[in-house]
Amino acid sequence: xxxxxxxxxxxxxxxxxxxxxxxxxxxxxxxxxxxxxxxxxxxxxxxxxxxxxxxxxxxxxxxxxxxxxxxxxxxxxxxxxxxxxxxxxxxxxxxxxxxxxxxxxxxxxxxxxxxxxxxxxxxxxxxxxxxxxxxxxxxxxxxxxxxxxxxxxxxxxxxxxxxxxxxxxxxxxxxxxxxxxxxxxxxxxxxxxx
Amino acid sequence: xxxxxxxxxxxxxxxxxxxxxxxxxxxxxxxxxxxxxxxxxxxxxxxxxxxxxxxxxxxxxxxxxxxxxxxxxxxxxxxxxxxxxxxxxxxxxxxxxxxxxxxxxxxxxxxxxxxxxxxxxxxxxxxxxxxxxxxxxxxxxxxxxxxxxxxxxxxxxxxxxxxxxxxxxxxxxxxxxxxxxxxxxxxxxxxxxx
DNA sequence: AAAAAAACCGACCGATCATTCGGTTGGCCT
DNA sequence: AGGCCAACCGAATGATCGGTCGGTTTTTTT
Numbered sequence: 001x002x003x004x005x006x007x008x009x010x011x012x013x014x015x016x017x018x019x020x021x022x023x024x025x026x027x028x029x030x031x032x033x034x035x036x037x038x039x040x041x042x043x044x045x046x047x048x049x050x051x052x053x054x055x056x057x058x059x060x061x062x063x064x065x066x067x068x069x070x071x072x073x074x075x076x077x078x079x080x081x082x083x084x085x086x087x088x089x090x091x092x093x094x095x096x097x098x099x100x101x102x103x104x105x106x107x108x109x110x111x112x113x114x115x116x117x118x119x120x121x122x123x124x125x126x127x128x129x130x131x132x133x134x135x136x137x138x139x140x141x142x143x144x145x146x147x148x149x150x151x152x153x154x155x156x157x158x159x160x161x162x163x164x165x166x167x168x169x170x171x172x173x174x175x176x177x178x179x180x181x182x183x184x185x186x187x188x189x190x191x192x193x194x
Numbered sequence: 195x196x197x198x199x200x201x202x203x204x205x206x207x208x209x210x211x212x213x214x215x216x217x218x219x220x221x222x223x224x225x226x227x228x229x230x231x232x233x234x235x236x237x238x239x240x241x242x243x244x245x246x247x248x249x250x251x252x253x254x255x256x257x258x259x260x261x262x263x264x265x266x267x268x269x270x271x272x273x274x275x276x277x278x279x280x281x282x283x284x285x286x287x288x289x290x291x292x293x294x295x296x297x298x299x300x301x302x303x304x305x306x307x308x309x310x311x312x313x314x315x316x317x318x319x320x321x322x323x324x325x326x327x328x329x330x331x332x333x334x335x336x337x338x339x340x341x342x343x344x345x346x347x348x349x350x351x352x353x354x355x356x357x358x359x360x361x362x363x364x365x366x367x368x369x370x371x372x373x374x375x376x377x378x379x380x381x382x383x384x385x386x387x388x
Numbered sequence: 389a390a391a392a393a394a395a396c397c398g399a400c401c402g403a404t405c406a407t408t409c410g411g412t413t414g415g416c417c418t
Numbered sequence: 419a420g421g422c423c424a425a426c427c428g429a430a431t432g433a434t435c436g437g438t439c440g441g442t443t444t445t446t447t448t
Contacts, residue, residue, distance in 0.1 A: 003425080019299060021215035025406060035427040040407065042425085105213060105298050108364050125366050152375035155367065159357025160350065160379075167353055170302050173319065181346035185354075188386050189379050197395075219436060229397045234437065236395085 004042045006032050012053050016100035020050055020110070051116055054107055057098040058120045062127050064091055069131065077139020078190055084131055085161050085186050089179065092165040103166055129154050136190065145190045157189060198236045200226050206247050210294035214244055214304070245310055248301055251292040252314045256321050258285055263325065271333020272384055278325055279355050279380050283373065286359035297360060323348050330384065339384045351383060 001009070010032045014023040025046060029036045043049040068087050072080050092099045101107065102124060111118035132154035139145025147153040164182050167173055195203075204225045208217040219240060223230045237243040262281050266274050286293045295301065296318060305312035326348035333339025341347040358376050361367055 019213070019215065019303075021213065024404080026404080029428095036407080037409080037428065038426050041427095046406065103299075108366070109213075111366075121366055129367075148378065149375060152372055153379070155361070155372055156354065156358065156375050156379045159361055160354035163353025163357035163360075164350065166357075167349070173323075173349065178346055178349055181343060181350050184342065185347070185350045185383050188382050192382050192386075218434080220434080223398095230437080231398065231439080232396050235397095240436065 003032070003034050003038060007034055007039055007042060007049075008053060008056060011049055012056065012097050012101070015050060015053055015106070016097040016104070019104055020046075020106040047110065047114070050106070050110065051114065051120070054101065054117060054120045057101050058124050060095065060098060061091070061102075061124055064095070065127060065131055076142045076144045077135055077137070078144040078187065080135035080138060081132060081145070081157070081190060082183060082186060084135060085157075085182065088128075088161050089165060089168075089182075092168065096169065099165065100169060103169065129158060132157055139190065146192055147190060153189070157186065160185065160189075197226070197228050197232060201228055201233055201236060201243075202247060202250060205243055206250065206291050206295070209244060209247055209300070210291040210298070213298055214240075214300040241304065241308070244300070244304065245308065245314070248295065248311060248314045251295050252318050254289065254292060255285070255296075255318055258289070259321060259325055270336045270338045271329055271331070272338040272381065274329035274332060275326060275339070275351070275384060276377060276380060278329060279351070279376065280373075282322075282355050283359060283362075283376075286362065290363065293359065294363060297363065323352060326351055333384065340386055341384060347383070351380065354379065354383075 007028065011023070011028055014028055014031070025036055025039060028034075029039060032039075039049070043052060065084075065087075068084070072083050075083065102121070107117055107121055111121055129151070133150050136145050136147060136150045136153055136157075140147070140150065161182070164178055167178070201222065205217070205222055208222060208225070219230055219233060222228075223233060226233075233243070237246060259278075259281070262278070266277050269277065296315070301311055301315055305315055323345070327344050330339050330341060330344040330347055330351075334341070334344065355376070358372055361372070
């Protein structure tokens with residue numbers, strides 16, 4: 001692995017665990033074995049490094065969901081949505097660092113001054129909401145889903161699933177046993193009980 | 195207002211807007227007009243100050259919900275739950291700083307080393323979940339709510355409402371128009387469509 | 389009014405931070 | 419072989435950080 005990629009990988013872990021301000025370039029240097037000068041050779045400053053990390057996070061998340069979308073072309077609407085919900089929870093576990101970064105306040109704070117950062121965040125949210133919405137609309141056509149507004153339902157659904165994923169990472173409560181309840185809630189939300 | 199309370203008030207705003215590490219004691223000193231020595235006279239260190247702030251956040255949130263609970267003694271189950279959901283969104287707007295603090299990672303990170311911090315967080319979550327659960331159980335008795343597990347439904351419901359509140363504060367999407375959809379989702383979730 | 393206690397001040401300290409810079413290395417083109 | 423450039427190094431720098439301390443003012447107690 002090139003030194004640049006090693007820096008990016010370690011930065012992802014440090015930023016996700018300790019946050020932007022809690023991550024010291026000296027620590028990153030010690031972990032990767034790269035001199036501080038090397039880090040600043042590849043990234044013009046700490047914020048630029050964070051943006052590159054966020055870009056990688058965006059690309060890997062979008063890539064994972066694109067790939068997942070390929071696998072459920074023949075399912076009906078509600079099965080697609082349920083599949084996405086399950087996949088979202090699964091990803092939040094396997095790509096914990098990446099999800100931690102977009103669950104922290106760091107990127108949203110940076111988005112207020114950095115259009116690039118804001119663009120990355122919007123790409124992620126738009127992608128996720130589009131996927132939910134597409135499943136819902138498919139379901140409305142094939143009769144497996146009955147809601148008023150597909151987009152707004154997608155947002156509520158996303159808020160619910162992401163909220164459960166957060167509960168998991170915060171570890172204030174053990175939300176691992178919530179999977180079944182979440183699926184029931186998801187189904188009720190989309191069908192109105194039928 | 196005593197200087198100590200002025201420090202606490204300004205600290206709440208700074209911690210919520212800039213985070214724990216992003217808040218400098220010198221800045222807090224400049225804003226409040228209190229010398230740094232005065233701050234450390236009232237709080238033994240930065241972490242202690244944050245814990246006092248979190249304690250105030252806990253007490254004001256718990257107080258608000260206790261007061262709200264008094265106003266809906268005669269309502270049926272689902273009306274209570276819907277009232278709590280609406281009140282939660284309302285509070286997240288009027289007490290934005292307080293909710294921002296518990297939405298940040300700072301307290302959860304501190305909770306890993308500080309039992310006091312963990313206790314505050316657990317108090318808040320337990321209180322909120324208990325309120326949701328109590329409404330659900332009331333609804334199960336009076337027939338307005340039909341779910342399998344009251345506690346788990348309360349968690350899913352909380353994750354959903356809190357997720358919407360976050361969307362509002364992050365301002366990535368305008369979730370202000372989501373109120374009606376959230377209420378529909380809430381009702382579907384609790385009644386299964388009936 | 390005297391004494392004790394609490395609140396308050398701000399210069400100061402050592403540590404740590406992001407970033408810079410002058411210099412070395414190693415592969416690639418000619 | 420020689421020239422070139424990107425990758426790499428790590429000591430040095432100035433700013434900023436949380437926290438201390440000796441002293442003054444204000445409030446409370448006796």
